[in-house]
Amino acid sequence: MTERLRLINAVIKYGDVKAVDDVSLTVRDGEFVFITGANGSGKSTLTRGIAGLLPLSSGTITRTERLGYVPQVEEADRNFPASVWEIVITGTQGRGGLFYSMGSRRRALQAMDELGIRDLAKRGINSLSGGQLRRVLLARALCGEPELLLLDEPCAGLDAESHALLFSVLRKNVASGCAVIMVTHDASDLEGIHADRVITLSHGRIVNDE
Ligand SMILES: Nc1ncnc2c1ncn2[C@@H]1O[C@H](COP(=O)(O)OP(=O)(O)OP(=O)(O)O)[C@@H](O)[C@H]1O
Ligand SMILES: [Mg+2]
Numbered sequence: 001m002t003e004r005l006r007l008i009n010a011v012i013k014y015g016d017v018k019a020v021d022d023v024s025l026t027v028r029d030g031e032f033v034f035i036t037g038a039n040g041s042g043k044s045t046l047t048r049g050i051a052g053l054l055p056l057s058s059g060t061i062t063r064t065e066r067l068g069y070v071p072q073v074e075e076a077d078r079n080f081p082a083s084v085w086e087i088v089i090t091g092t093q094g095r096g097g098l099f100y101s102m103g104s105r106r107r108a109l110q111a112m113d114e115l116g117i118r119d120l121a122k123r124g125i126n127s128l129s130g131g132q133l134r135r136v137l138l139a140r141a142l143c144g145e146p147e148l149l150l151l152d153e154p155c156a157g158l159d160a161e162s163h164a165l166l167f168s169v170l171r172k173n174v175a176s177g178c179a180v181i182m183v184t185h186d187a188s189d190l191e192g193i194h195a196d197r198v199i200t201l202s203h204g205r206i207v208n209d210e
Contacts, residue, residue, distance in 0.1 A: 001028040003062070004148040004179040005050060010059035012042075012049045012204075019045040021204035022059075029147065029177045032170070036184055037201035043183040044072055046201065047152050050181070064148050068141030072152040072183075073134050078126050084136050085121040088112055091140035104143075111139040114169055130157045138166070142173070149173060151182045155189045 005027040012020035019042045027033055035043050048054045050061065051069040068091065088111060092104035100108075112118045115135045125133060134154060141149060149170070155163055170180050184190070190198065200208035 001030070002177075003028055004031075005063040005181075006061070007050070008060045010046075010049060010061060011057045012045050012054055013057040014045075018057075019204050020049060023201075023204070023206055024059075025199070025206070027148070027179045027181060029179055030174055031179045031196045032174050033179070033181045033197045033199060034184060034190060034195045035181060035199045035201060036187065036190075039185060041185075041201040042204035043185070043201055044075075044152050045204075047150050047181070047183055051150055066144065066147040068144055068146030068149045070134070070137045070141050070149075070151045070154055073130055073137070073156070075152075076125075076133065076137065078128075078133070080125065082125055083121065084112075084117060084123050084125060084128070087125055087136055088117075088139045088143060091143045093144050107143040107145065108139075111143040114142070115139045116165065131159065131162055134158065135162070138169070142169070146173075146178060149178055149180045151180070153183055153185070155184060155186065 003026060007023055007025045010020055010023045011018055023046060037043055045054065049056060050063065051067060089100055089104060089108040092100065092107050112121065115138060117135050117139060120132060125136065128136065138154065154166060158166065174180055198210060199206055
């Protein structure tokens with residue numbers, strides 16, 4: 001099995017406060033890992049650290065470059081003046097503007113079809129509902145053909161149909177070797193889902209990993 005992520009003794013601080021405290025974690029291809037824990041336990045900080053959006057205060061991280069990251073939707077800048085299509089295609093990591101390759105365009109369309117958002121292509125992202133925006137951000141993450149997919153609370157606000165769609169898309173990616181790390185503070189997200197691992201954070205530390 002190939003390692004997609006290895007964190008060793010990772011610490012992430014805001015000022016003097018350790019939001020992630022001595023976390024070690026290895027995730028391999030085809031693993032589906034849930035991270036749970038109470039509000040403020042450090043889940044988003046840990047995922048931002050893994051995504052490279054926050055530096056580690058100490059410890060080391062090794063991970064694949066082929067990363068797809070879906071932030072907690074509250075963090076997305078909805079006023080950013082872009083259409084759904086423009087946002088999705090940036091996930092292909094091709095060259096910008098008029099210069100996206102046919103391959104990038106095809107992958108972006110495929111991801112939009114898979115998530116049922118093709119008809120939203122021309123809409124501004126500021127006009128979307130929360131659940132629609134979440135699908136857009138997921139399509140963006142998927143069309144880069146990630147080896148590691150990081151999802152921060154992707155289920156919040158999803159209806160039952162979208163929830164089922166999300167998990168079928170994630171399962172398909174896991175089956176083809178993608179590693180998925182999914183944050184949720186809601187244990188009911190885990191019902192009926194076979195998770196390889198559930199990691200629980202408390203005050204920035206891993207208190208359970210099974
Ligand atoms: N930008 C910031 N500056 C200072 N402290 C922060 C910042 N972001 C988060 N924190 C603090 O770090 C800790 C972890 O926050 P984090 O957002 O990672 O928690 P979380 O587990 O994702 O919570 P939630 O379930 O509410 O999304 C909290 O105590 C929070 O107040
Ligand atoms: Mg969070």
